[in-house]
Amino acid sequence: MTSFQLLAWWLLPLVILAPLGAWRFVALRRRVRIGFSSTALAAAAGTTIFVRVRWLPAALRCCAIALLAICLARPVIANSQTKVFVEGAAIQFVVDRSGSMRALDFEFAGTKSNRIEAIKRVGGAFIRGGEGLLGRPDDLIGLVVFARFADSLSPLTLDHGYLVDALNQLAPSSDQTEDGTAIGDGVALGVDRLKDAMSNAKTGDGRQPIRSAAIILMTDGENNAGDVDPRVAADLAASFGIKIYAIGVGTRGMAPFPMGVDPFGRQIIRNVPVSIDEELLTDMAKRTGGAYFRATDTESLQSIYEQIDQMEKTTTEQRQSLHFTDLAVASFRVRGVSVPPLLVGVVVLLGIELLLVCTRLRSVN
Numbered sequence: 001m002t003s004f005q006l007l008a009w010w011l012l013p014l015v016i017l018a019p020l021g022a023w024r025f026v027a028l029r030r031r032v033r034i035g036f037s038s039t040a041l042a043a044a045a046g047t048t049i050f051v052r053v054r055w056l057p058a059a060l061r062c063c064a065i066a067l068l069a070i071c072l073a074r075p076v077i078a079n080s081q082t083k084v085f086v087e088g089a090a091i092q093f094v095v096d097r098s099g100s101m102r103a104l105d106f107e108f109a110g111t112k113s114n115r116i117e118a119i120k121r122v123g124g125a126f127i128r129g130g131e132g133l134l135g136r137p138d139d140l141i142g143l144v145v146f147a148r149f150a151d152s153l154s155p156l157t158l159d160h161g162y163l164v165d166a167l168n169q170l171a172p173s174s175d176q177t178e179d180g181t182a183i184g185d186g187v188a189l190g191v192d193r194l195k196d197a198m199s200n201a202k203t204g205d206g207r208q209p210i211r212s213a214a215i216i217l218m219t220d221g222e223n224n225a226g227d228v229d230p231r232v233a234a235d236l237a238a239s240f241g242i243k244i245y246a247i248g249v250g251t252r253g254m255a256p257f258p259m260g261v262d263p264f265g266r267q268i269i270r271n272v273p274v275s276i277d278e279e280l281l282t283d284m285a286k287r288t289g290g291a292y293f294r295a296t297d298t299e300s301l302q303s304i305y306e307q308i309d310q311m312e313k314t315t316t317e318q319r320q321s322l323h324f325t326d327l328a329v330a331s332f333r334v335r336g337v338s339v340p341p342l343l344v345g346v347v348v349l350l351g352i353e354l355l356l357v358c359t360r361l362r363s364v365n
Contacts, residue, residue, distance in 0.1 A: 057353045057361055064349035071328035071342050079323045088138040089212045089312045090156055090197050092190040093167070095119060096219035096249070098147045099179045101172040103220070103255040104269065106298050112256070115249045116172050118298055119218055124164045126305045133302075133309060136160075140210065142193055147173040148180030148225045150189045156197045182226025183219055187233035187244065187284070190215045195240050213242045214290070214312050220250040222277040234284035243290035245308050246281035250274045251296045 097116065106118035113121075122131060129135025142156035143166055154166040173179050194213045215237060223230050237244055254271040261267055282292040291311070295301035325332055328342050 054361060057357045060349045060353040060356075064346050064353070067342055067349065068346045071346065075327045075342070076324045077327065077332055079325065088140065088210065089136070089214060090140040090142075090194055090210045091136065091213075091312065092142050092144060092156065092194050092215045093123060094144045094146065094186045094190045094215050094217045095123075095170065096147070096181060096183075096186070096221065097145045097170060097173050098181045098221060099173050100181075100220050100257075101249070103250060103257050103272070103274075105251040105255040105274075105296075106301070108298060113298075114172070115220055116170055118295075118301055119249065120167050120170060122298070122301050122305055123167055125302075126309065127160050127164055127167075131302055133305060136309075139312075140197055142190075142197075143167055143170075144186055144190045144193065145170060146182050146186030146189075146226075148178050148182055150182055150185040150226070152189060152193060156193055180225030181219060181221040181223055182228075183217070183223040183280075184228035184230040184233045185226035187215060187217060187230060188228040188236060190217075191233065191237045191240060191242055194242055198240070212312060213240070214308075215242060215244045216308065217244055217246045217281070217284070218249050219246075219281070220248065220274070220276060222275060223280065230280055230284055231287070234287040238288045242288060243312075244285050244288045245290045245311075246285045246292045247301070247304055248276040248278055248281055248292070248294045249301070250276060252294075 095116075101115040104112045104114050106113045106115060108118075108121065125131035125133045125135075127136055127141055129137075137160070138158075140156040140158060141160065141163055142152065143154040143163060144150060144152050153170070154163045157163055194215070198210050198213060234244060251274060253274060255274045256269045257272045259268040259270050276294075278292070278294065284290075285292040291307075293300075293304040293307070295304055331338055331340050333339065
């Protein structure tokens with residue numbers, strides 16, 4: 001968009017000064033310089049190219065004056081620039097990897113799948129998009145896992161490719177000495193990671209790019225290990241403004257569980273009772289302003305992630321700025337061609353005029 005500076009546009013009428021150059025040229029032509037009895041011989045001699053372009057210096061001066069008047073009016077080009085400031089969420093996955101997560105009560109494409117595989121598939125879609133989920137490209141997301149002990153597999157990061165790779169390597173615990181369900185320790189470690197991320201995320205202007213913080217807790221059992229009481233961990237999360245979205249993973253009643261292989265190499269599957277401390281998970285979620293969900297199959301797990309996706313939305317703020325290019329003193333482009341500043345044109349026109357009137361188009365007064 002091209003316009004003029006608001007306080008200088010009134011200088012445009014100075015363009016009418018341009019005809020003064022033409023008037024001076026006409027006045028000089030009418031002035032008698034040398035008297036002759038007859039100019040017939042001069043007329044018969046013909047005219048050269050320099051005689052025919054005697055008007056050129058006056059024309060150049062007219063153009064220079066008009067262009068100078070336009071420069072004084074400060075023509076500008078306004079380039080609109082839009083900056084997007086994103087205030088994302090910090091989300092910590094806290095995933096149970098105890099041995100009971102090997103239960104085969106989920107299904108993908110007609111194939112039985114254990115609980116860990118279901119979490120990896122739907123959790124990966126929540127992070128990167130897919131399966132009806134849009135993904136969380138602007139959010140810091142980390143991964144904490146727990147069985148008898150809690151461990152951080154991925155820090156809070158925007159490198160979601162790395163995060164999904166870490167998630168895909170997750171497997172249920174196979175070591176009896178490590179088996180257990182330390183829900184409190186897992187949540188406490190997740191809170192510690194989120195607390196550090198929020199304290200380190202302030203920008204130079206005091207803005208907090210992390211709009212909200214949340215823990216997505218996924219477990220299929222009862223707290224039976226660890227040093228931190230789950231309710232104490234939930235209160236700790238609430239003190240830092242961190243919500244807990246707890247998901248009880250597993251069918252109700254009985255669940256098919258792999259028990260090894262028979263002498264013929266066939267997998268032995270037996271139904272075992274499912275025991276999830278839903279009262280504890282519900283209480284933990286309520287203490288932080290979050291919510292508790294029960295995922296009994298793949299579809300319900302995906303639906304839960306869709307709900308969390310809506311609850312923890314990323315805030316996007318647009319700011320628009322205008323950058324003005326002063327055409328009088330700055331070069332610009334017209335249809336891809338670079339054009340020098342208009343004042344350069346004024347100098348060039350006056351320079352050519354001066355050169356002509358001092359050489360071949362010089363006149364004698």
